[in-house]
Amino acid sequence: MSTETLVATGNKAHSHGPGSPVPLQARSERPTSYDVDVFPVPNGREEEWRFTPVKALKALFEDAEGTETPKIDATGPERVEIETVVADALKVLTPQDRPSAIAWKRSASALAVRIPNEAELTEPVHVNVASLGGRGFTHLIVEAGRHSRGLVIIDHTGAGELSGNVEIKVGDGAELRVVSIQQGDHESIHLAQHDSVVGRDAKLKHVVVTLGGKVVRINANVRYAGPGGDAEFLGVYFAESGQHHEHRLFVDHEATNCKSNVLYKGALAGDDARSVWIGDVLIRAAAEGTDTFELNRNLVLTEGARADSVPNLEIETGEIEGAGHASATGRFDDEQLFYLQARGIPEDAARRLVVAGFFNDIIGKIGVPEVVDHLHEVIEAKLARTAQLSESAKAALGQ
Amino acid sequence: MATLEIRDLQVSVDTEAGPKQILRGVDLTIAGGQTHAIMGPNGSGKSTLAYSIAGHPKYNITGGTVTLDGEDVLDMSVDERARAGLFLAMQYPVEVPGVSVANFLRTAKTAIDGEAPKLRTWVKDVNTALASLEMDPEFATRNVNEGFSGGEKKRHEIVQLELLDPKIAILDETDSGLDIDALKIVSTGVNRFAEKGDKGVLLITHYTRILRYIKPDFVHVFVDGRVAEEGGPELADELEANGYERFLKAAAK
Ligand SMILES: Nc1ncnc2c1ncn2[C@@H]1O[C@H](COP(=O)(O)OP(=O)(O)OP(=O)(O)O)[C@@H](O)[C@H]1O
Ligand SMILES: [Mg+2]
Numbered sequence: 001m002s003t004e005t006l007v008a009t010g011n012k013a014h015s016h017g018p019g020s021p022v023p024l025q026a027r028s029e030r031p032t033s034y035d036v037d038v039f040p041v042p043n044g045r046e047e048e049w050r051f052t053p054v055k056a057l058k059a060l061f062e063d064a065e066g067t068e069t070p071k072i073d074a075t076g077p078e079r080v081e082i083e084t085v086v087a088d089a090l091k092v093l094t095p096q097d098r099p100s101a102i103a104w105k106r107s108a109s110a111l112a113v114r115i116p117n118e119a120e121l122t123e124p125v126h127v128n129v130a131s132l133g134g135r136g137f138t139h140l141i142v143e144a145g146r147h148s149r150g151l152v153i154i155d156h157t158g159a160g161e162l163s164g165n166v167e168i169k170v171g172d173g174a175e176l177r178v179v180s181i182q183q184g185d186h187e188s189i190h191l192a193q194h195d196s197v198v199g200r201d202a203k204l205k206h207v208v209v210t211l212g213g214k215v216v217r218i219n220a221n222v223r224y225a226g227p228g229g230d231a232e233f234l235g236v237y238f239a240e241s242g243q244h245h246e247h248r249l250f251v252d253h254e255a256t257n258c259k260s261n262v263l264y265k266g267a268l269a270g271d272d273a274r275s276v277w278i279g280d281v282l283i284r285a286a287a288e289g290t291d292t293f294e295l296n297r298n299l300v301l302t303e304g305a306r307a308d309s310v311p312n313l314e315i316e317t318g319e320i321e322g323a324g325h326a327s328a329t330g331r332f333d334d335e336q337l338f339y340l341q342a343r344g345i346p347e348d349a350a351r352r353l354v355v356a357g358f359f360n361d362i363i364g365k366i367g368v369p370e371v372v373d374h375l376h377e378v379i380e381a382k383l384a385r386t387a388q389l390s391e392s393a394k395a396a397l398g399q
Numbered sequence: 400m401a402t403l404e405i406r407d408l409q410v411s412v413d414t415e416a417g418p419k420q421i422l423r424g425v426d427l428t429i430a431g432g433q434t435h436a437i438m439g440p441n442g443s444g445k446s447t448l449a450y451s452i453a454g455h456p457k458y459n460i461t462g463g464t465v466t467l468d469g470e471d472v473l474d475m476s477v478d479e480r481a482r483a484g485l486f487l488a489m490q491y492p493v494e495v496p497g498v499s500v501a502n503f504l505r506t507a508k509t510a511i512d513g514e515a516p517k518l519r520t521w522v523k524d525v526n527t528a529l530a531s532l533e534m535d536p537e538f539a540t541r542n543v544n545e546g547f548s549g550g551e552k553k554r555h556e557i558v559q560l561e562l563l564d565p566k567i568a569i570l571d572e573t574d575s576g577l578d579i580d581a582l583k584i585v586s587t588g589v590n591r592f593a594e595k596g597d598k599g600v601l602l603i604t605h606y607t608r609i610l611r612y613i614k615p616d617f618v619h620v621f622v623d624g625r626v627a628e629e630g631g632p633e634l635a636d637e638l639e640a641n642g643y644e645r646f647l648k649a650a651a652k
Contacts, residue, residue, distance in 0.1 A: 334456070339493035339543075341477035342453050342486075343507035343559065350478070353506065357497025357542070 032094035036063045036105055039098035048097065051276040051308055053244055056215050059135050060099045060163050060191055065106060068134030070162055072111050076125030080150075081114040090141050092167040093195035096219060100193040103137040103163040110139035110167075113152060117145035117171065124151040124368070131158030131188060138164035142178060146171035146199065151368065154180045157212075161189040168196035170204045172226065177205040179371050183212035183378070186242070193219045198258070200226030207366050208264075210237040210245045211378050217246040224255040227289075233262045234365055235277075236375060238382050239305070241270025241389075248278040251294070253287035262294035265362045267355060267379075268305035269386040277327075279311045283320060291321035298329040299358045301386060348387050355383060401431035401484065401566035401597055402468055403452075409462035410444075410451045410624075418459065421447045423624040425463070429567060431597035434613065436635065438604055439621030440643045445603045446490055448621075449571040453487040454480050467567065482511055484566030488556035488573050495543035500555070501525065503543045504562060511563050528561045531591070533584050549576035557588040567599040568592060574609035586612030607639040622646045 030048075031038050041061045044054040054061075074082045087110050095101035113125055129138055142152050148171065156162070162184070170176045184190055190213050198204045210216050222231045237245040251260045266275045277296045298307035311325040332354065340350035359379065363372055410422035421444045429435050439445050451458045452465055454477040465472040467483055475483060495503065504525060509515045516524070526536050532554040544552050553573050560568055570589065574582055590613060593600050602613060610632070618634040619626045620643070627646045628634065 333493075335493045336495050338455055338477060339489070339495065340503070340507075342481055342489075343503075343563065344478050344481035344510035345506055346478045346510065347476065349506065349510070353498055353503075354495065357495055360497030 030096065032096045033101060034095060034104055036098065036101040039095075039101055042098065048248070052217060052246060053215060056189065057099070057191070059161050060102070060189065063102050063105070066134065066136040068132050068136045068160060070132065070136040070138050070158065070160070071128065071130040072138050072140065074111060074113050074125060074127040076113070076152075077121050077123045079116055079119045080121065080125050081112070081116065083112055084109050085112045085141065086110070087139055090143065090167050090169060092169050092197050093165050093193060095165070096193060096221070099163040099191045100165055100219070103139065103165050103191075107137040107139040107165075110141050112141040112143065114143045115145055115148045115150040115174075115176070117148060119145065119148045119150070121148075121150040124153050124370075127152060127154040129154060129156045129158075129162070129164065131160035131162040131184065131190075133159045135161045138162065140164065141167045141169075142176070143169045144171055144174040144176040144202075147173040149175045151177045152179070153368070153371065154178070156180070156182045156190060157184060159185040159188050163191045166192060166194040168194065168204065168206070170196065170198045170202040172199040173201050174199060175203045177207070177368070179207040179209065179366070179368055180218075181371070181374075182208070182210040182216045182218070184216075185212065186214060188213045189215045191215075191217050194221070196220075196222040196231070198222060198224050198229035198231050201228035203230040203232075205232045205234070207368075207371070208233075208235040208237075208247060209371065209375060210235070210247070211382075212243075213245075214242060215244045215246075217244075217248070219248045219250070221250040221252070222260070223252040224258045227256045227258065229255060229258040231258075231260045232365075233260070233264075234362055235264035235266075236359060236362055236366070237264070237266040237275060238379060239266065239268045239273040239275050240382060240385065242272055244274045244276075246276040248276075249280060249294070251281045251292065253281070253283045253290045253292065256287060257289035258287065259290075260292045260294075263362055263365065264296045265298075265359055266296075266307065267299045267301055267358065268307055269301040269382065270389060271304040273302075273305035275307045277307075277309045279325065279327075281313045281323070281325065283315045283317060283323060285316040288317055288319040289321055290317075290323065292323045294325045296327045297358075299332060299355065300329060301332045301355070302390065348383075351387065352380065352383050355379065401599055403429045403485070403567045403599055403601075404466045405452070405463070406465075407463040408448070408451065408465060409460070410447055411459050411461050412447075412457060413459070420461070421624050422451065425625055427601075427619065427626065429599040429601050431566065431599050433617065434593055434600040434602060434615045435617045435619060436602045436604060436610060436615035437619045437621050438607070438635065438638055440647065441605070443621045444624040445621055446571055447624075449487055449490075449569050449601075449603055452480075452569060453477060453485065478510065481563075481565070486560055486563060486565035486568045488553075488560060488568065488570040490571040490575070492544050492552040492556055494545045496545055498543050499540055500543055501539040504539075504559065507559070507563060524562060528558045531561065532558050532588055534558065550578065550581045553577055553585060554581065557585050560592055561588060564592075564595070566597070567601065569601045569603070571603045572605060573602075574604055574606065582609060583612060589613055607635050610635050620646050622649075
């Protein structure tokens with residue numbers, strides 16, 4: 001057994017140290033329920049809401065019908081079954097907070113995407129979720145039959161306030177990749193809960209790409225239905241001025257010999273750019289042979305941006321393969337910039353190179369060309385905006 | 400002929416106690432075809448001189464001029480200086496995670512030349528440069544300076560010198576941290592550059608060891624932020640025998 005605990009928390013003033021005051025065991029006992037009334041309206045002092053701008057979420061805390069039905073549809077290879085089903089058709093997910101419970105109750109049906117047993121998809125399934133400007137709820141089910149292989153890309157766009165639940169079931173021996181892209185308009189709000197269950201000897205790669213939206217908050221939870229499961233959770237985010245990107249993970253190891261690997265990387269630029277990352281990993285007493293690692297890194301590009309990062313690892317058995325976590329938040333390194341410029345590379349290109357370098361490993365792991373290309377494009381555009389802003393700031397200072 | 404001219408250069412750094420003067424009027428002219436050695440004790444301001452010429456933002460120029468072929472260097476951004484033909488091999492090369500050496504070199508070469516290098520010859524050039532510094536071609540795929548040993552970082556600087564082919568090269572303690580074999584390899588690289596003709600070399604060093612392999616035309620003894628004495632190679636021999644004692648005493652007066 002090896003237990004590794006690496007915690008490097010640079011940039012102290014902008015980063016909370018590791019370890020939440022609440023033990024994870026207590027976390028796993030936190031209520032989950034389909035009943036909205038179990039969850040009072042958050043006031044922002046609760047452990048699970050203390051980093052979130054709850055004032056902006058009033059409408060999504062209200063237990064009322066949506067003012068719109070967001071568009072949700074899917075296209076994919078012929079063998080994939082796409083149909084509308086009743087909300088409680090699968091029940092892999094149990095809401096863990098009020099917006100999720102409301103979304104469950106208020107979206108009358110769910111869209112189900114099912115990859116049949118043993119089907120090996122060569123093309124991705126695309127799911128489009130668009131909020132039209134009002135307040136709405138969605139419910140998506142992704143099921144990969146046993147020994148199937150597939151890729152599902154969920155693209156979230158639009159202008160409104162959206163609360164959505166995503167249930168993911170990976171059958172025994174299946175290999176599923178799910179990419180969820182959040183790129184709503186600048187005023188949009190998106191709350192989501194993604195619950196995944198990984199079957200025996202199955203593999204899930206869950207990728208979150210958060211680029212747009214005023215407030216995005218995603219709770220991603222994973223558990224294992226049998227031994228030998230492997231879950232890789234990747235996340236990339238880039239918060240600009242006025243954006244709040246929050247990702248909360250909970251990996252619940254109870255089955256034996258399962259693996260989990262969490263890697264989230266984010267950049268922040270501009271006043272009030274905010275990111276929050278909470279990574280909870282619980283290795284229960286029964287989960288012998290567990291192998292887990294989680295890592296979050298943040299790159300703070302400008303003054304005024306702030307990243308909070310809280311990894312929590314709790315181990316209830318000694319019989320594990322390995323467990324570790326690390327978190328680091330650092331400022332953009334001007335020495336790197338100088339070095340590149342000293343080789344003739346203009347400042348903006350040098351800056352792009354450093355940021356691309358920061359994201360390089362995780363983008364390599366995502367491995368879905370259409371997502372990777374899009375990510376590169378959006379990151380470039382965001383950096384161009386950052387450069388423009390700092391230019392005009394300099395001009396305003398008369399430099 | 401390429402000429403770097405430094406006149407009465409005065410430089411300070413910001414400290415918590417206020418600005419601290421480090422360079423106190425440096426005069427130095429480096430012409431193409433010449434190799435100059437600057438030698439001086441720790442803390443005398445050698446790196447400050449190198450970084451100030453390269454344009455590191457930490458250093459405030461409080462007086463004097465630096466020109467390259469008559470152009471005002473101090474008025475240029477860091478990258479403009481490099482494109483004008485200045486190259487600084489750093490005492491502590493910086494790691495750039497996630498950026499491969501190959502990508503870095505190609506981006507730099509493109510910026511310096513104003514056009515992308517021809518793909519076929521470029522790959523060959525990179526491999527040749529790596530080989531001449533006895534670096535495995537595998538280094539091209541590694542991230543810039545990440546996990547490189549001290550000696551590998553220094554050799555990588557000289558690889559860049561060969562590929563980017565500036566007019567004037569400033570080498571800040573490129574010899575420190577090198578074992579004798581690496582020192583010879585690096586020196587051969589610098590000599591190869593110098594022999595291309597019309598190239599100026601400013602070799603900053605603490606020890607005379609490297610001067611056995613790179614023969615300077617001029618030696619400048621640097622003490623307390625200025626050139627205390629200048630001479631030919633024989634000055635290095637004197638330093639080898641007697642150290643900096645004489646100059647430190649003179650400066651203290
Ligand atoms: N931020 C700073 N605050 C205070 N002093 C500084 C600062 N930066 C540099 N100095 C001082 O400036 C002086 C010159 O430093 P520099 O690095 O140029 O010396 P050097 O001649 O290159 O020394 P070495 O041989 O050790 O490389 C040193 O005394 C150093 O401590
Ligand atoms: Mg130095």
